[in-house]
Amino acid sequence: MARKRRVHRGIERKKAIWGWIFVAPSLLFFSLFSFYPIANAFYTSLFKKDLLSLRPPKFVGIKQYTYLLTSPTFWNSVKATAIFTLGTFIPLVVFSLIFAAFIMSRKRFQKFFQMAYYSPAVLSSVVAAAIWLLILDPRGLANQFVNLLMNSPGVDHKWLASIGMVRFSTILVYFWKYVGYFTIIFIAGMASIPRSLHEAARIDGANSWQAFWRITFPLIKPTTLLVSVVAMIQCLKTFSTQYLFVQSGAPRGPIDVITLNIYYTAIRDHRIGRASAMSIILFAIMLFFTWLQLRVSKSEEVSYM
Amino acid sequence: MMTINIEKKKKPQSLIIDIFIWFFLIGFAIIILAPLAFMFTASLMPSSDVMRLPYPWIPKTFYWQNFWQAIRGNDGSFIYIRNIINSVIVAVSITLSTVFLAALTGYGLAKFPFKGRNVVFLLIMTTMMIPFEAIMIPLYLIVTSFGWQDSYTGLIVPFLTNAFGVFLMRQYLITFPDEVIDAARIDGASEFGIFWRIIMPNSMPAVATLAILTFRSQWDNLLWPLLVVQSEEMKTIPLYIIKFSSEKYTNEGAMMAVAVIASLPMFILFFTLSKYFLSGSAVFSSRKG
Structure with a gap:
């Protein structure tokens, strides 16, 4: 009996050792390339440190943060990011929900519509931005399409030139690229609702409008909240579209989102300390939304039992 | 009836x-x-x-x-071919290593009880909250201090695995039947042998989903190559597109030809493996665990 227990303990020990062996490479990786860099970013943000400069970094405490909080360029970036995020994620959630509900209501071509709506997400963001740069050209398709709809031949809507329009253009590109992606998430959420619920509602005489608002919508509320936060976090991280637009001559101010500002501050201006402080602020904002996401996804679980 | x-x-x-x-x-x-x-x-x-x-x-x-x-190319250097090869090398290496390491770690976390396992899992999950954009500057300094700038090592190493992959594999493997693993142990298979010959082949749906997600995000990666790459030879496709679009002699048709070439591999993958593309997005809506 005692021997048996000892053997058992031996197996447990062996398992524990193998567990550590399997986990160790990733743990080492994450320490080196995730934890150390974020700690380092925080540390660097307390210094005045310049890239390529031979002077040793000077400790400045929270001065980088106080500088940023009074800097109009930083607040402009916060504003640009907020406008982009709000302007993108709300239409993304609303339209992907509508698309998903409409696609699910079809008996035929469900697969076709899913593939069609999803296909822009297959492109890389740089390719997407490159296509739209030509479409938004003064001679491009965007002007032709809008002028056809509004019957205003020959008007240039300055998609890449005026402040409001260049903001709208980045939102348009992002919306176009990701709406299908979120549609698929909603479709997966809706597909997990048991059919029997809809059939029961049908028998009780509900039309599809009522069935959607009384059954589908309440049951996909967790998916909706999850999609909202995921979309929001993704929008906060946007970089490629804005970068390519600025590279192609669009004004930087209106679309100078925080990530773009970090890149330019660090790489063009060589101000590593200030860029790190901005990174930490971005991290704090995202941490808040991730925390929100965790809370939301925990409190909103649906059970069909 | x-x-x-x-x-x-x-x-x-x-x-x-x-x-x-x-x-x-x-x-x-x-x-x-x-x-x-x-x-x-x-x-x-x-x-x-x-x-x-x-x-x-x-x-x-x-x-x-x-x-x-x-x-x-506008200068007759055929550098785009080299840049495409770079993108393939980087994306394929990162995909292989991500899948391998994520599966290994996910298996360790799912099937091997050890002290501190939950802490390890939680630690790895917290890295999901660290956005790449917030650590890119320190990462850049680390990579340059190793002398890895402008090299495949520099492009690949910071992405060898990711927390989402570990999470995905752990969730998938937690329901894997213990009897199968124990039977293999009794038959004398080594622990690594079990992982390689039993766990990996039996988690193909999760592996395929993760592989496609990883490959696509690397094919799309702009920010990191923008930081570490300096020479034309080491550029990846997104960097070439940016360079090509800003050149004086680029005409619109050629620009779109570059875009088509850059997108073809993804479209081919999408049409042959659309199931895994769609399931990759759907992972978010699964609320297990």
Whole structure:
């Protein structure tokens, strides 16, 4: 009996050792390339440190943060990011929900519509931005399409030139690229609702409008909240579209989102300390939304039992 | 069994709604697909046609010179071919290592009880909250201090695995039957042998989903190569597109030819493995664990 227990303990020990062996490479990786860099970013943000400069970094405490909080360029970036995020994620959630509900209501071509709506997400963001740069050209398709709809031949809507329009253009590109992606998430959420619920509602005489608002919508509320936060976090991280637009001559101010500002501050201006402080602020904002996401996804679980 | 015919005759009102939904879905499908159609058709037109009012949509003749210019480059250096090879090397290496390490770690976390396991899992999960954009500057300093700038090592190493992959594999493997693993142990298989010959082949759906997610995000990666790459030879596709689009002699048709070449691998993957593309997005909506 005692021997048996000892053997058992031996197996447990062996398992524990193998567990550590399997986990160790990733743990080492994450320490080196995730934890150390974020700690380092925080540390660097307390210094005045310049890239390529031979002077040793000077400790400045929270001065980088106080500088940023009074800097109009930083607040402009916060504003640009907020406008982009709000302007993108709300239409993304609303339209992907509508698309998903409409696609699910079809008996035929469900697969076709899913593939069609999803296909822009297959492109890389740089390719997407490159296509739209030509479409938004003064001679491009965007002007032709809008002028056809509004019957205003020959008007240039300055998609890449005026402040409001260049903001709208980045939102348009992002919306176009990701709406299908979120549609698929909603479709997966809706597909997990048991059919029997809809059939029961049908028998009780509900039309599809009522069935959607009384059954589908309440049951996909967790998916909706999850999609909202995921979309929001993704929008906060946007970089490629804005970068390519600025590279192609669009004004930087209106679309100078925080990530773009970090890149330019660090790489063009060589101000590593200030860029790190901005990174930490971005991290704090995202941490808040991730925390929100965790809370939301925990409190909103649906059970069909 | 008697079947009850629930759908009686359709009322005219619901017929109108039905037609409206069809129009709505088809209309948006056309709008969403139009820029893609634009990319493909414009790549086959001389630039005078690409920018003509109104846009012709159907190429009159196939203007293959665009693709020749895209591959050759404006300076005749054929550097795009090298850049495509770079993208393939980087994306494939990262995909292989991500899948391998994520599966290994996920297996360790799912099937091996050890002290501190939950702490390890939690630690790895917290890295999901650290956005790459917030650590790119320190990462850049680390990579340059190792002398890895402008090299494959520098492009690949910071992405060897990711927390989402570990999470995905752990969730998938937690339901893997213990009896199978124990039976293999009794048969004398080594622990690593079990992982490689039993766990890996039996988690193909999760592996495929993760592989596609990883490959795509690397094919799309702009920010990191922008930081570490300095020479034309080490550039990846997104960097080449940015360079090509800002060159003086680039015409619109050739620009779209470059875009088509950059997108073809993803489209081929999408049409052959669309199931895994769609399931990759759907992972978010699964609320298990």
